[in-house]
Amino acid sequence: MRALSIASTGMLxxxxxxxVIANNLANMNTTGFKQQRAEFADLLYQNIQTPGSQTSDQGxxxxxxxxxGAGVRTAAVYRVLTQGDLKSTGNPYDVAIQGSGFFxxxxxxxxxxxxxxxNFSLSPQGQLVTQNGLVIQPGIAIPQNTISVTINxxxxxxxxxxxxxTPQTVGQLELTRFPNEAGLNAIGDNLYLETxxxxxxxxxVPGSTGYGTIQQGFLETSNVNSVDxxxxxxxxxxxxxxxxxVISAADQMLQNTxxxxxx
Amino acid sequence: xxxxxxxxxxxQLAAYRAMDVIANNIANVSTxxxxxxxxxxxxxxxxxxxxxxxxGLQPVSFVKDAGVMRDTSQGNLEQTGATYDVAIxxxxxxxxxxxxxxxxxxxxxxxxxxxxxxVTSQGYPVQGDGGAITVAPTDGQVIIAPDGxxxxxxxxxxxxxxxxxxVDFPSTTAMAKQGSNLYSTDQTPTVPATVNVxxxxxxxxxxxxxxxxxxxxxxxxxxxxxASLSKSQEDMMRQAINxxxxxxx
Numbered sequence: 460m461r462a463l464s465i466a467s468t469g470m471l472x473x474x475x476x477x478x479v480i481a482n483n484l485a486n487m488n489t490t491g492f493k494q495q496r497a498e499f500a501d502l503l504y505q506n507i508q509t510p511g512s513q514t515s516d517q518g519x520x521x522x523x524x525x526x527x528g529a530g531v532r533t534a535a536v537y538r539v540l541t542q543g544d545l546k547s548t549g550n551p552y553d554v555a556i557q558g559s560g561f562f563x564x565x566x567x568x569x570x571x572x573x574x575x576x577x578n579f580s581l582s583p584q585g586q587l588v589t590q591n592g593l594v595i596q597p598g599i600a601i602p603q604n605t606i607s608v609t610i611n612x613x614x615x616x617x618x619x620x621x622x623x624x625t626p627q628t629v630g631q632l633e634l635t636r637f638p639n640e641a642g643l644n645a646i647g648d649n650l651y652l653e654t655x656x657x658x659x660x661x662x663x664v665p666g667s668t669g670y671g672t673i674q675q676g677f678l679e680t681s682n683v684n685s686v687d688x689x690x691x692x693x694x695x696x697x698x699x700x701x702x703x704x705v706i707s708a709a710d711q712m713l714q715n716t717x718x719x720x721x722x
Numbered sequence: 723x724x725x726x727x728x729x730x731x732x733x734q735l736a737a738y739r740a741m742d743v744i745a746n747n748i749a750n751v752s753t754x755x756x757x758x759x760x761x762x763x764x765x766x767x768x769x770x771x772x773x774x775x776x777x778g779l780q781p782v783s784f785v786k787d788a789g790v791m792r793d794t795s796q797g798n799l800e801q802t803g804a805t806y807d808v809a810i811x812x813x814x815x816x817x818x819x820x821x822x823x824x825x826x827x828x829x830x831x832x833x834x835x836x837x838x839x840x841v842t843s844q845g846y847p848v849q850g851d852g853g854a855i856t857v858a859p860t861d862g863q864v865i866i867a868p869d870g871x872x873x874x875x876x877x878x879x880x881x882x883x884x885x886x887x888x889v890d891f892p893s894t895t896a897m898a899k900q901g902s903n904l905y906s907t908d909q910t911p912t913v914p915a916t917v918n919v920x921x922x923x924x925x926x927x928x929x930x931x932x933x934x935x936x937x938x939x940x941x942x943x944x945x946x947x948x949a950s951l952s953k954s955q956e957d958m959m960r961q962a963i964n965x966x967x968x969x970x971x
Binding site: 460461462463465466468469472473476496498499500501502503504506507508509510511520521522523524525526527528529530531534535537539540541559636637638639641642655656657658659661668669694695697698701702704705708709711712715716718719 | 734741744745748756762803859861876897898909931942945
C-alpha cells in the first residue's frame with residue numbers, strides 16, 4: 460500500500476520544516492542572522508494513463524490521466540536575505556550594513572569568509588576583529604592612545620589620537636557582493652563561505668553602486684519575524700498530524716484486509 | 723467462483739488507489755503551486771452467465787479507474803517578502819528550460835544562480851520573452867511589475883531587465899506532472915488574456931486539509947464495508963461447503 464510511504468514522506472518533510480523554524484526562532488537575537496525557509500517539491504509520478512493520451516481512433520483524447528504521486532521532498536532550504544532592523548548600541552566598533560554586501564574576514568586557515576555581523580572589537584595588536592578574533596579584511600589597525608574612532612557611511616575609519624586635533628584616516632571598510640547571495644554556505648558563527656552556486660565575490664566600497672552603506676554604533680538584528688515563525692510552526696505541526704492520520708487510516712485498511720482470511 | 727467476491731475486490735483495489743491519491747495530496751500540503759487531485763472511478767459492466775433461475779446473460783458491474791481529476795483552482799498567495807518569489811494570480815504557468823526540454827510551473831520561488839540568471843530551486847533558468855533573465859549584482863533594487871516585467875531601480879533610474887514569459891494551455895488538466903513542481907505537455911502554449919503576478923509572494927498548495935481528511939475517512943469506511951461484505955460472502959461459502967459436505971446420518 461503506497462499511502463503509507465507517501466504519508467511518511469509528508470511527515471519527514473514537515474519534520475524538516477519544524478527544524479528550520481526552530482533554528483530561526485533560536486537565532487531570533489543573533490546579530491545579522493538571516494531567516495531560512497524550507498521549500499518543498501512533489502516527487503516523481505507513476506503514469507498509469509498519461510494525460511492527453513488518445514482514447515479512440517476518432518482523435519479523442521483523455522482530458523485527465525492517471526498519475527499516481529509518490530509524495531513530497533524538501534527541494535531547498537533557502538535564506539530570505541531581507542534587511543534586518545538596525546539596533547542602536549552606541550559602541551563605536553559596532554557597525555551595521557544598510558543594504559547589500561558582506562564583511563570579509565580571514566579565517567585561521569587563511570581562507571576568506573563573509574559575515575553580516577558587525578559587532579567588532581580590537582585585538583591585542585589593535586586590529587579590528589570579529590567576536591571570534593578573525594581579522595577584518597583589508598586589515599584595519601587602530602593606533603594606540605586613540606581617543607575616538609568614527610566610521611562614516613562610506614566605510615572610512617578615522618581615529619583621533621591623544622594630543623592631536625585632526626582625526627587621521629586609518630583604514631577603509633570594504634563590502635563584498637555575490638551574484639547569488641542565497642547560494643552562500645553558512646558555516647555557523649555568523650560566517651558564510653563562497654560556493655560555485657553563489658558566484659565569485661565582488662568587492663566594493665560601501666555606498667558605491669549596488670553596495671550598502673555603513674552605520675556606526677548600530678547592529679543589524681536578525682530578520683526573523685516571530686509572528687510569522689509561530690504561524691508556520693502551527694501549520695507545520697498540523698500538516699504533520701494529518702500525515703500521521705493517513706498512516707493510521709492506511710494501517711486500518713490493511714488490518715481489515717488481514718482479517719479477511721481468518722475465520 | 724462467485725462474482726460478488728470479484729466485485730468487492732475491484733472496489734477494494736479502487737479504494738487503495740483513492741487512498742494513495744489522498745495521501746499524496748496531504749503529503750504536498752505545503753508544496754508551492756501544488757494542485758490537488760482526486761481519483762475518479764467508473765462502472766465497468768460485463769455480462770456473466772446466468773445464475774440458477776435466471777435466463778440470458780446477466781450484467782455485473784465492477785469498479786475501474788477512470789482518471790485522476792486535477793483541481794486547478796488558485797492556491798492562496800503566501801507573503802514571503804523575498805525579491806525573487808513570484809506568484810501567479812489567475813491562469814498561466816512560468817516557462818522553465820530543463821535538460822529534458824521545456825517545462826511549466828506555478829511554483830514561483832526563484833533565485834539567482836552564480837551567473838545572475840533567474841532560476842528555479844533546481845537551478846533551471848526561468849524563461850523571459852528573450853530567453854533567460856539575468857540580473858547583475860550592481861543592478862540595484864529589483865522590481866517585478868504585475869504584468870511580469872522585471873526591472874531594476876538604481877538612484878531613481880529604471881532599467882528594464884526582461885519580462886517573465888507566462889503561458890497558458892487549452893487544457894491544463896491534460897498536462898502531465900513531472901515531479902519537482904514541473905509539468906510537461908505537447909500542447910501549443912497560448913498567451914493568457916491577462917497576466918497578474920505578485921512579487922514577494924508564493925502560491926501555496928490548494929490542498930484543503932478538511933476536505934482531504936473527510937475523503938480519507940469516507941474511503942476508509944467504504945473499504946471496511948466492502949471488506950465485511952467479502953467476509954460474509956466467504957462465511958456463506960464456507961457454511962455451504964460444510965453443510966453440503968456433511969454425511970447424512
